[in-house]
Amino acid sequence: MSVPSPVPIKPVITHPLNVIVATDCGSTTTKAILIEKVGGEYRQTYRGEAPTTVEAPFEDVTRGVLNAIAEIEELSGRKILDGDKIITPCRDAKTGVDIYISTSSAGGGLQMMVTGVVQNMTGESAQRCALGAGAIVIDVLASNDGRLPHEKIERIRTMRPDMILMSGGTDGGAVTHVVEMAEYISAAEPRPRFGATYKLPLIYAGNKDAQPQVKKILGEKAALVLTDNIRPVLERENLAPARNKIHDLFLEHVMQQAPGYKKLIEMAGAPIMPTPAAVGVIMETIAKREHLNLIGVDIGGATTDVFSVFDGLFNRTVSANLGMSYSISNVLAEAGLANIMRWVPFTIDEQTLRNRIKNKMVRPTTIPQTLDELQIEHAIAREALRLALIHHKSLATALKGIQQERTISDVFEQQQSGKTLIDMLKLDLIVGSGGILSHAPRRVQSMLMMVDAYEPLGVTRLSVDSIFMMPHLGVLSTINEKAATDVFVRDCMVYLGTCVAPIGQGKDGDRCADYVITFPDGRVDKGQLLFGDLRLVPLAGDQKASITIQPVKQVNLGAGAGVSVTREVQGGVVGLLLDGRGRPLQLPTDHNARVVALTKWYQAVNLYPVLSAQK
Amino acid sequence: MAHSYTPGLTVTEHTTVRRRRMLSLPGGVLVATGQIVRANQAVARAELPGKVYPLNLANQLGVAPDEIHEYLVKKAGDPVRKDETLAENKPLIKWLKTEVLSPVTGVVESVSTVTGQVLLREPPRVLELLGYVDGRIVEVIPQQGVVVETDCSLVQGIFGIGGETRGEIVIAVTSPDEALTPRHLTVDMKGKVVVGGSFVSSDALVRAKEVGVAGLVIGGIHDKDLRALLGYDLGVAITGTEQVGFTLILTEGFGSIPMAGKTFALLSAHAGQPASISGATQIRAGVIRPEIIIPKQADAAGAQVAATVPQRDGIRIGDQVRIIRDPLFGKIGEVASLPSDLQKIPTESEVRVMEVRFADGSKAVIPRTNIELIEGS
Numbered sequence: 001m002s003v004p005s006p007v008p009i010k011p012v013i014t015h016p017l018n019v020i021v022a023t024d025c026g027s028t029t030t031k032a033i034l035i036e037k038v039g040g041e042y043r044q045t046y047r048g049e050a051p052t053t054v055e056a057p058f059e060d061v062t063r064g065v066l067n068a069i070a071e072i073e074e075l076s077g078r079k080i081l082d083g084d085k086i087i088t089p090c091r092d093a094k095t096g097v098d099i100y101i102s103t104s105s106a107g108g109g110l111q112m113m114v115t116g117v118v119q120n121m122t123g124e125s126a127q128r129c130a131l132g133a134g135a136i137v138i139d140v141l142a143s144n145d146g147r148l149p150h151e152k153i154e155r156i157r158t159m160r161p162d163m164i165l166m167s168g169g170t171d172g173g174a175v176t177h178v179v180e181m182a183e184y185i186s187a188a189e190p191r192p193r194f195g196a197t198y199k200l201p202l203i204y205a206g207n208k209d210a211q212p213q214v215k216k217i218l219g220e221k222a223a224l225v226l227t228d229n230i231r232p233v234l235e236r237e238n239l240a241p242a243r244n245k246i247h248d249l250f251l252e253h254v255m256q257q258a259p260g261y262k263k264l265i266e267m268a269g270a271p272i273m274p275t276p277a278a279v280g281v282i283m284e285t286i287a288k289r290e291h292l293n294l295i296g297v298d299i300g301g302a303t304t305d306v307f308s309v310f311d312g313l314f315n316r317t318v319s320a321n322l323g324m325s326y327s328i329s330n331v332l333a334e335a336g337l338a339n340i341m342r343w344v345p346f347t348i349d350e351q352t353l354r355n356r357i358k359n360k361m362v363r364p365t366t367i368p369q370t371l372d373e374l375q376i377e378h379a380i381a382r383e384a385l386r387l388a389l390i391h392h393k394s395l396a397t398a399l400k401g402i403q404q405e406r407t408i409s410d411v412f413e414q415q416q417s418g419k420t421l422i423d424m425l426k427l428d429l430i431v432g433s434g435g436i437l438s439h440a441p442r443r444v445q446s447m448l449m450m451v452d453a454y455e456p457l458g459v460t461r462l463s464v465d466s467i468f469m470m471p472h473l474g475v476l477s478t479i480n481e482k483a484a485t486d487v488f489v490r491d492c493m494v495y496l497g498t499c500v501a502p503i504g505q506g507k508d509g510d511r512c513a514d515y516v517i518t519f520p521d522g523r524v525d526k527g528q529l530l531f532g533d534l535r536l537v538p539l540a541g542d543q544k545a546s547i548t549i550q551p552v553k554q555v556n557l558g559a560g561a562g563v564s565v566t567r568e569v570q571g572g573v574v575g576l577l578l579d580g581r582g583r584p585l586q587l588p589t590d591h592n593a594r595v596v597a598l599t600k601w602y603q604a605v606n607l608y609p610v611l612s613a614q615k
Numbered sequence: 616m617a618h619s620y621t622p623g624l625t626v627t628e629h630t631t632v633r634r635r636r637m638l639s640l641p642g643g644v645l646v647a648t649g650q651i652v653r654a655n656q657a658v659a660r661a662e663l664p665g666k667v668y669p670l671n672l673a674n675q676l677g678v679a680p681d682e683i684h685e686y687l688v689k690k691a692g693d694p695v696r697k698d699e700t701l702a703e704n705k706p707l708i709k710w711l712k713t714e715v716l717s718p719v720t721g722v723v724e725s726v727s728t729v730t731g732q733v734l735l736r737e738p739p740r741v742l743e744l745l746g747y748v749d750g751r752i753v754e755v756i757p758q759q760g761v762v763v764e765t766d767c768s769l770v771q772g773i774f775g776i777g778g779e780t781r782g783e784i785v786i787a788v789t790s791p792d793e794a795l796t797p798r799h800l801t802v803d804m805k806g807k808v809v810v811g812g813s814f815v816s817s818d819a820l821v822r823a824k825e826v827g828v829a830g831l832v833i834g835g836i837h838d839k840d841l842r843a844l845l846g847y848d849l850g851v852a853i854t855g856t857e858q859v860g861f862t863l864i865l866t867e868g869f870g871s872i873p874m875a876g877k878t879f880a881l882l883s884a885h886a887g888q889p890a891s892i893s894g895a896t897q898i899r900a901g902v903i904r905p906e907i908i909i910p911k912q913a914d915a916a917g918a919q920v921a922a923t924v925p926q927r928d929g930i931r932i933g934d935q936v937r938i939i940r941d942p943l944f945g946k947i948g949e950v951a952s953l954p955s956d957l958q959k960i961p962t963e964s965e966v967r968v969m970e971v972r973f974a975d976g977s978k979a980v981i982p983r984t985n986i987e988l989i990e991g992s
Contacts, residue, residue, distance in 0.1 A: 149668075149669040150666065150667060150668055150669065153666075153667045153669070154666070175729065176680075176729060176730050179727065179729045179730055180727075180730045180732060183669070183725070183727055183730065183732060183734065184669070186725075187667040187669075187724065187725075187734050187736075188667070189664065191640065213729055321850055321851055326851060326852065326898055327850065327851055329848070329849060329850055329851070329852070330850030330851055332848070333848040333849075333850045334850070350839075351837055351838070351839060352870075354837070354838035354839060354869075355837060355838050355868075355869040355870040356869075356941060357838070358838045358841075358849075358868075358869040359868045359869050359870070359939070359940070359944065360940075361851075361852050361898065362773050362774045362852055362868060362869070362896075362898060363773070363868070363939045363940070363987070364898060365984050366939055366940040366982075366984055366985045367940070367962075367964065367966065367982055367984050367985060368940075368962050368964075369940055369941070369942065369960055369961065369962065369981070369982055369985055370941065370942055370961055370962065371961055371962055373940070373941055373962075374962040439964070441962055441963035441964045442963065609961075609963060
């Protein structure tokens with residue numbers, strides 16, 4: 001169903017690339033990294049950041065870019081800027097860079113509205129198409145979405161998307177509904193978010209028989225682009241042509257209107273990519289290279305992007321209002337206070353917590369200064385990650401509405417079409433990125449945040465983006481695969497370790513499983529994992545150990561209840577995490593009991609320097 | 616990391632501000648460059664196309680979409696009144712006749728022979744754009760809007776709700792650390808911009824609505840009271856369109872926090888003068904903050920000293936700063952030193968810090984990202 005995320009056309013670069021400066025213009029900060037070829041291999045050497053300047057009073061994204069690069073200049077001693085210009089190519093060993101490249105999600109990223117005929121069929125296909133191209137979907141309109149026609153028109157009028165993607169109908173099918181939607185859009189006269197005078201880009205990727213009518217209705221009112229149907233037949237999605245058009249239009253229209261982007265495009269030696277599209281490229285590359293099923297997450301200030309590759313199928317979603325600064329208050333609104341509080345190992349009154357979260361929302365660049373504040377932010381991050389994965393699971397599905405062949409054995413197991421593709425038992429690797437995960441003071445904090453939020457089942461490896469550079473490497477891989485791979489392997493990807501989590505529940509202190517770990521030096525560690533236990537076994541990143549786990553009869557490790565499993569597990573900077581807390585993870589409901597349990601777990605893995613509860 | 620601090624909120628007695636006043640769709644500009652305008656004067660006007668009503672005539676008449684032209688009484692472009700016949704069939708037997716009446720007054724915008732749908736559009740609604748501040752027009756953007764400039768005193772808040780409004784400034788409390796209670800709010804405050812101190816309680820918010828104040832400017836509020844006022848939990852700080860009866864501006868943040876002395880003193884000095892205020896807040900990179908603009912009185916405006924707030928390159932020793940994160944949230948002090956090396960804070964993060972000295976002579980080490988410059992000093 002899904003297709004690779006769009007990759008821009010490779011620019012022709014004639015000179016050698018030995019020094020590269022890359023930026024990611026995020027919603028809060030612009031992050032710059034310097035990559036240099038050191039003795040035959042590429043390494044990330046310096047990093048700088050500055051506030052993003054896409055909106056008032058600066059309204060020129062290049063200001064933030066130049067500030068971030070100026071910081072690299074300061075740290076590295078290399079002269080990169082000549083006034084407002086980046087010196088390319090290198091003039092000598094200490095002057096200039098060979099190329100400048102960038103990604104961007106500033107100014108709210110690429111905001112799209114999509115339309116379909118049937119909400120959970122072409123509507124969802126259009127949504128998947130836009131999400132995969134790196135967009136934030138602000139609304140999905142469909143003929144059967146329950147809204148009255150005038151409500152649809154009003155909605156289109158009031159939203160100001162950067163682009164609209166229209167889908168609907170299979171090729172050769174009825175044209176009425178899709179033409180009707182075109183009429184609504186035409187009546188609404190939608191206007192773009194930036195630039196009052198230019199036409200809104202609109203991609204039509206529906207029933208090809210309706211193209212002439214759609215052209216007649218919308219040709220004058222929008223910058224209309226016709227492309228192949230994203231659902232030519234019910235049983236198949238064809239998302240690539242529309243995704244590529246989204247990417248082209250993003251560069252040709254939307255970016256040209258955003259403040260300062262015209263200059264940014266001129267400065268860059270390769271097309272600017274939307275940040276999520278660039279991260280998507282990296283996630284797919286990892287999955288393909290290592291033949292893995294993976295879930296990747298990029299948790300930012302405004303949004304949380306989730307990527308998955310299962311059996312080669314790539315999916316991406318963006319939870320537009322789940323994030324750790326601008327959207328932090330929305331995490332509270334969506335998760336509820338109780339769900340956040342369940343991860344906090346001390347008592348805090350509701351009013352204080354609510355006020356603190358709102359104060360972070362209005363002053364998003366602040367950082368936790370005390371341990372209590374750090375633990376609260378980590379609690380919120382767990383909920384943001386958890387909610388974003390739920391969202392992802394609901395969209396990363398098999399196609400809905402298609403006929404399924406059933407045999408007599410299926411009579412007792414009636415599965416609906418459109419089952420989620422995310423199978424936590426088949427999951428090999430979780431990759432975390434974004435400020436809260438990349439910059440956690442202890443790596444074990446990132447690991448436990450992801451384990452608590454995602455509740456991996458069986459044996460799962462975890463890793464994190466060292467200092468947040470996946471977007472940069474995503475765009476770099478489109479011009480120099482070797483440079484991107486070198487830096488990715490050596491400087492970006494930090495393997496945290498492996499989590500072993502039996503499925504099942506039991507009383508705290510009861511036996512969950514027996515385990516035998518054989519280390520590379522021949523040492524053997526035999527033990528018993530009890531329910532309610534969280535145990536950390538040191539195992540370095542370059543080491544592999546063999547683990548045999550014999551679960552008790554009601555507990556499963558993927559091979560069936562009570563069936564022994566032997567696996568080779570990889571270490572990491574954190575190690576091997578044996579999680580006997582049970583799956584699904586259930587925390588004590590009583591406040592005091594919960595604080596005791598959290599304190600025990602956090603101490604067991606040495607999560608924080610001094611736990612507040614002990615103070 | 617020269618820029619790793621939060622650009623602060625401006626609180627200044629004298630500055631020149633320019634406000635871009637743009638129509639949301641093309642229209643006509645009503646004023647000329649150089650013209651003096653009042654805050655409540657229309658500076659541009661546009662016609663907002665009327666609401667659209669789709670009507671499926673083919674279904675209602677029981678005919679094929681491509682046949683509907685034969686039944687139409689009104690054609691595309693024709694004006695139509697509410698309950699006027701739009702289309703009818705012509706049966707042999709009269710009592711089988713079906714008439715489709717127009718549900719609105721407007722024009723027939725289009726007729727589709729593919730879907731059998733007729734789109735009716737209501738008459739346009741006139742949209743007037745006000746000047747917002749007393750000032751002069753310094754730029755006209757044809758069909759789109761103007762730029763108004765004014766010499767004024769300016770106070771930026773940290774967060775607000777509600778749109779643009781205007782009223783006379785009235786100080787309801789005696790000091791910046793006094794909370795605003797219902798007893799402070801009297802009926803003569805109707806239509807005025809009421810300045811409170813450290814905190815507004817939920818019953819004071821109810822009272823403010825009863826009195827009909829134009830705006831409330833206050834140090835802090837509890838999140839739960841804001842939620843009660845709005846009727847929902849605010850997820851993302853993009854505001855300005857709320858309609859709670861008045862515009863609310865917080866100068867400090869959430870909780871009970873004394874209004875900065877400088878802010879309170881400035882507003883107190885202008886009690887009785889008209890102010891233009893806006894609660895619109897957009898917390899994104901390069902934010903939009905709520906504001907209180909007090910235009911200089913006609914006699915003072917003659918001075919014409921261009922006193923715009925200078926662009927700051929960074930933070931310096933001696934600058935006044937506000938701490939914007941716990942455990943010292945809301946405290947105001949001055950920069951004592953700016954060590955350049957990274958320092959480990961209690962969370963174990965290594966960050967750029969600064970040393971802040973408070974009025975009582977005590978000092979604290981604070982991450983640079985957790986302070987805000989008090990600008991316009």
